[in-house]
Amino acid sequence: MTNEQILEYIRSDKVKKAIIDGDYAAEIDDQYALAYALGSDKIDLLGVNAAAYYEEPNAVDTEAVMLEGYEEIKRVFTKIGRLGSVPYFEGARSQVTKNENYAPSDSPAARNIIKAAHEVDDILFVLVTGPCTNVVSACLIDPSIMDKICVLWLGGECIDETPGPFHEWNLYADYAASQMLLNLDIPLVMLPCGPIGSEKIFMVHDDFMKIDGDSEGAEFFRRTLPLEEVNETRYNDPAWRKVMCDLAAPAVLAVPDSMEITIRTSPIMCDDHRYASDSTRRKILYGVKPDSDMIVEDAIKAINKVTAK
Numbered sequence: 001m002t003n004e005q006i007l008e009y010i011r012s013d014k015v016k017k018a019i020i021d022g023d024y025a026a027e028i029d030d031q032y033a034l035a036y037a038l039g040s041d042k043i044d045l046l047g048v049n050a051a052a053y054y055e056e057p058n059a060v061d062t063e064a065v066m067l068e069g070y071e072e073i074k075r076v077f078t079k080i081g082r083l084g085s086v087p088y089f090e091g092a093r094s095q096v097t098k099n100e101n102y103a104p105s106d107s108p109a110a111r112n113i114i115k116a117a118h119e120v121d122d123i124l125f126v127l128v129t130g131p132c133t134n135v136v137s138a139c140l141i142d143p144s145i146m147d148k149i150c151v152l153w154l155g156g157e158c159i160d161e162t163p164g165p166f167h168e169w170n171l172y173a174d175y176a177a178s179q180m181l182l183n184l185d186i187p188l189v190m191l192p193c194g195p196i197g198s199e200k201i202f203m204v205h206d207d208f209m210k211i212d213g214d215s216e217g218a219e220f221f222r223r224t225l226p227l228e229e230v231n232e233t234r235y236n237d238p239a240w241r242k243v244m245c246d247l248a249a250p251a252v253l254a255v256p257d258s259m260e261i262t263i264r265t266s267p268i269m270c271d272d273h274r275y276a277s278d279s280t281r282r283k284i285l286y287g288v289k290p291d292s293d294m295i296v297e298d299a300i301k302a303i304n305k306v307t308a309k
Contacts, residue, residue: 001123001150001187003187003263003283003284003285004263006123006150006187006189006285007261007263007285009122009123010189010252010253010256010261011256011257015041015042015043015044016042016043016044016123016125016253017044017046017116017120017122017123017124017125018037018043018044018045018046018124018125018126018127018250018253019045019046019047019048019049019112019113019116019124019125019126019127020033020034020037020045020047020048020049020127020129020249020250021048021049021050021051021091021109021113021126021127021128021129021130021134021135022034022048022049022050022051022069022127022128022129022130022246023050023051023052023053023065023069023129023130023131023170023173024050024051024068024069024070024072024073024076025053025065025066025068025069025072026053026065026069026130026169027229027246028225028226028228028229028242029129029242029243029244029245029246029247030069030072030129030130030246031072031076031221031225032203032221032225032244032246032247032299032303033127033129033244033246033247033249033250034048034073034076035076035080035221035299035302035303035306035307036247036250036251036254036298036299036302036303037127037249037250037302038082038086038302038306039301039302039303039304039305039306040250040253040254040298040302041254041302042253042254043250043253043254045086046086046087046116046124047086047087047088047089047112047116048073048086048087048088048089049088049089049091049109049112049113049134050066050067050069050070050072050073050088050089050090050091050109051066051069051091051092051109051128051130051131051133051134051173052065052066052069052091052092052095052130052131052133052173053065053069053130053131053169053173054131054169054170054172054173054174062092062093062094062095062098063093063094066090066091066092066093067090069091070088070089070090070091073088074088076220079216079217079220079224080215080216080217080220080306080307081215081216081217082306087112089107089108089109089111089112090107090108090109091107091108091109091110091133091134092105092106092107092109092110092133092134092137093105093107095131095133095173095174095176095177096133096136096137096140096174096176096177096180097174097175097176097177102176102180103140104136104137104138104140104141105133105134105137106137106141107134107137109134109138110134110135110137110138110141111138111141113126113134113135113138113145113149114138114141114142114145117138117142117145117148117149118145118148120148123148123149123150124148124149124150125149125150125151125152125253126149126150126151126152127152127249127250127253128151128152128153128154128155128170128249129154129170129245129246129249130154130170130173131155131170131171131173131174131177131178132151132153132155132170132174132177132178132181133173133174133177135149135151135181135186136174136177136180136181136184136186137177139184139186140180146184146185146186146187149186149187150187150188150189151181151186151187151188151189152189152191152249152252152253153170153181153188153189153190153191153249154170154191154193154198154245154246154248154249155168155170155171155178155181155190155191155192155193156168156170156171156178156190156192156193156267156269157192157193157194157197158192158193158194158195158196158197158288159192159264159267159275159286161194161195161196162194162195162275163274164272164273164274164275165272165273165274166273166274167273168192168193168194171269175269178269179269182266182267182268182269182284183266183268185282187284187285188266188284188285189252189261189284189285189286189287190266190284190285190286190287191248191249191252191287191288192286192288193245194288196288196289197245197248197288197290198245198246198247198248198290199243199245200289200290200292201243201244201245201247201248201251201290201292201295201296202241202242202243202244202292202296203241203242203244203296204238204240204241204242205235205236205237205238205240206238207296207300208221208222208223208226208235209222210300210304211300211303211304211307212304213304213307213308215307215308217306217307218304218307218308220307221303221307223235226242229242230242244296244299247295247296247299248287248290248295250299250302251290251295251298251299252287254298254302255294255295255298257294258290258291258294258295258298259287259288259289259290259291259295260287260288260289261285261286261287262285262286263283263284263285263286264283264284264286265277265278265279265281265282265283265284266281266282266283266284268281
């Protein structure tokens with residue numbers, strides 16, 4: 001599909017087949033993005049992939065934190081009583097960046113993407129809310145899937161607003177894979193962080209309290225998860241905001257009017273941690289200026305469906 005066709009498909013009323021791929025041991029917004037994708041009427045969730053996260057100065061064990069994320073996916077499904085409803089998979093045990101000759105990091109997650117891409121009739125959306133190791137590896141293992149998928153990636157900084165050098169966690173988690181995602185002909189919706197990007201999406205105490213009901217899942221999303229990041233006093237402070245960048249990925253498919261999505265030239269991600277431009281490069285879709293209120297309202301509606309007894 002062309003970028004124009006993908007954008008038209010996204011904006012249509014069709015239910016989109018998707019896999020969500022995230023670093024579930026990092027922050028709590030991945031868990032909310034998972035529940036959002038699971039409960040949305042606009043998304044048919046086919047699988048969930050675990051990925052590693054990154055810490056400066058590259059202080060984490062990729063395999064260990066990926067496995068922590070895998071167990072976190074299991075915890076989410078257990079809390080909402082949906083264990084076994086959607087398959088979930090272990091991701092890459094090494095960064096493409098660290099592999100010899102930047103070879104793909106084969107994994108059950110990468111193979112899951114390949115399998116699903118070949119099984120869908122039209123297009124598979126891969127929602128990447130962490131590093132892009134799994135999906136880039138899948139495309140390197142089987143390049144034929146690049147005609148069958150579209151990646152929605154929470155990564156990088158806003159192209160025009162960030163002169164650099166910059167440091168964005170998901171991009172840095174596997175730098176070479178991020179460069180490949182921008183360079184290769186993989187259909188892409190780039191959802192940068194930055195001053196006008198996904199970091200504008202946030203939830204406050206009153207939003208969490210809109211997750212209603214007395215089920216274990218409702219309590220998990222209403223109180224347990226946020227209290228794993230902040231103390232009770234901070235949680236109850238009306239001024240507290242939890243940035244929820246990862247909600248942007250399912251929001252593209254669920255409420256595409258909630259952000260500005262345009263077609264633009266893919267930036268070059270240079271080795272000096274700056275963007276460069278070249279007008280001859282391929283085009284990508286680019287989503288910025290998210291409407292936080294619209295996205296959070298839609299996410300809570302979807303999460304309430306998931307947590308209802």
